[in-house]
Amino acid sequence: MTSPASTPAGALAGIRVLDLSRVLAGPWCTQVLADLGADVVKVERPGVGDDTRHWGPPFLRDADGHDTDQAAYFTACNRNKRSITIDMSTAEGQQLIRQMALQADVVVENFKVGGLQQYGLDHASLRALNPRLIYCSVTGFGQTGPYAERAGYDLMVQAMTGLMSITGRADEAPGGGPLRVGVAVIDLFTGLYASNAILAALHVRDNATNGTGEGQHIDMALLDVGMAVLANQAAGFLATGEAPGRMGNSHPSLVPYQDFPTADGNMLLAIGNDGQFARFCAAAGQPQWAQDARFATNTLRVKHRSTLIPLMEAVTRTRSTADWVALLEDKAVPCGPINNVAQAFDDPQVQARQLRVELPRWADGTQAPGDGVATIATVASPLRLSATPPVLRHAPPALGQHTAEVLQDWGIGHERLAEWRAAGVV
Template sequence: MKPLEGLRILDLSRVLACPFATMLLAELGAEVVKVEQPGAGDETRGFEPFFDFGTSGYFLACNRGKRSITVDMRKPGGRQVIRDLAAQADALVENFPTGALARRQLDFASLRAVNPRLVYLSCTGFGQTGPYARRKGYDTVFQAMGGLMGLTGERGGGPVKPGLPVADLSSGLWVAIALLAALRGRDSTGQGAHVDFSMLDGQVALLTIAAARLFALGEVPPRLGTEHPGRVPTASFRCADGRFLHITASDQHWAPLCRALDLGDLAALDSNAARLEQRGRIMEAMAAALGAMTRAQAVAALDAADVPNGPVLALDEVVADPHVQARGSVVPVAHGAATHPALRLPFRFDGFADPAPLPAPALGADTDAVLAGLGYDAARIAALREEGAI
């Protein structure tokens, strides 16, 4: 069995952060019922890129393993469906603007009345309280306001966003952690809880060692490209063939690195403190040495010396990498009559079934079956459809 089998999650979220979280839980065994707007569904169903079978790759990347039902929560019948689903759920996840579900009597206070054991997680940009509570935002807004973008970029240059939506994806991880923690607590107390998660809070919490430099040294770390403010060497270098190699070395790696790159005159700088003082000299010497070698030559020399290094790979190189292939990180997944590649979760269990990528649902594919599981008969389902509630 999978570790989360038996867990029921009602997913009222859309786009990326929370759908990513609930997909992780679904592939770990939870039953996730995704509630979508009739006719349109999650906005990401219309986002590019599209596979040649017409389905959004964006949607497939974050909604595998779920059941999809269509419910219009603006209709009285739709709101009752949500209440009935919540009555049987272990957890509910939503990312509506602050106050939106309270106006429909679908907030935590309202649903706790029908299920005292419900864990209810609200994910918003800025949280339920504070001066920004009603502000809107997206991934890059939270990167900017949470400090990540201010730390990222070339030396002396302007801010740069990472190549992935880090605020959304890391928020998804925070949401999954919070849900599992609250559910574990619920199992001990018998009482549910409301989790107020702010995506800005999530970014601030990731500042960790950058914040440590501020708290300990009063230093605002500058943008240094691929270098590290407190460690030398840590950087990417261009090799003779134009490819980049990233190297990170600690004190124990310094002498072997100097031998591998023929930098004997720098070997005496065998403490990080000494190397920090000589950062410019070291970077110049390493850039010259690596600039005279192809990346393959540099990797071979550093691997032989047991110095941590890694080629900076493009995405197509990553998925084709022999180690990534051997670990089974990319696998085919069925989608109707078609298949598409997908990234599996990075867990390998001994004692539970390993999670494997599951198909994503067609819009509303499970509406009738889920409602029947609530005890709705055919006539009631037909009436809801007539109302436009499903």
């Protein structure tokens, strides 16, 4: 990942984003925009901040290896942002946010439906002040429908959309039962869809050929996204009317495409076509499998899954995971270890791609006052643009770290900062 000094401005340089969101879906969206060069100002509650600043353990550690009171969770989705604290329950705080919205290109919020109307910070109120404003609302169930006013959470939506019903081992298998995915995938996908929608709205507004010059309201719902990312599983149900079930690590439409035991653990085979299967069979010393009338095509292998998989497991147990990976690597047969997170960060390909990045907490590299944390490790942006790559400019900010700087940069009367601080507005 390149540094600010060695790369041109990001693709979204000049775009100002007012981030009123917290926790994960909204902040994930705005972190994508920030990585691409947008100036994202995160508005937080004075003295408290985003809920995830306190969602620990685990916590950030100081230079001596001791836990601080800053949760690691917050750092996952808030780099490249500047933190400003504003009490939006006060009239002065509301007016301050409205002044910022006049200069913003985008507002992102994830309050309950109608939750910002009481403050005059809802879509209609801010668009009346700034018709170019793109206003993205992220909620559990959307702005319409019988559930619109309900609070929505990733785990609840994983359950409601059927995602948990297809995750985990079958009821009759050891450890069977519905499971959530190991990270909050609905929140993350919602953030990604939201960032895509914002980019589309920016294009429609600013396109030199047929741009409208107008902003618009984006209604993002975790429920909608949860249904959309069922992908092939939803397509299968819609085609047949049959609800899919849990299959552990197996694939409903591909065989063999799952984990297999080895002499010292487990490995993953992801065979996606008949050619790969034939090459695996030859390497494994079982060329006859590829010619077997039961296994010659993927459709046949799916039909005879219960016969083929035990035959393969007997063979995969004869070598170690490393031996299988080495054997199949030059034969174009997808095979790999099943790493834990620590092993994943130690992987040579992960290291070659520089996916772990250490960012200084403050521009001069000094420790942040109060918590002794000088640098924060983060995962690099996966967006690799050749001309305008993402730039990791800021570590996830301390609470209110940039209040004075942002007020000055945005021309919002920073000379009144001491007065506002005394009044508890910022």
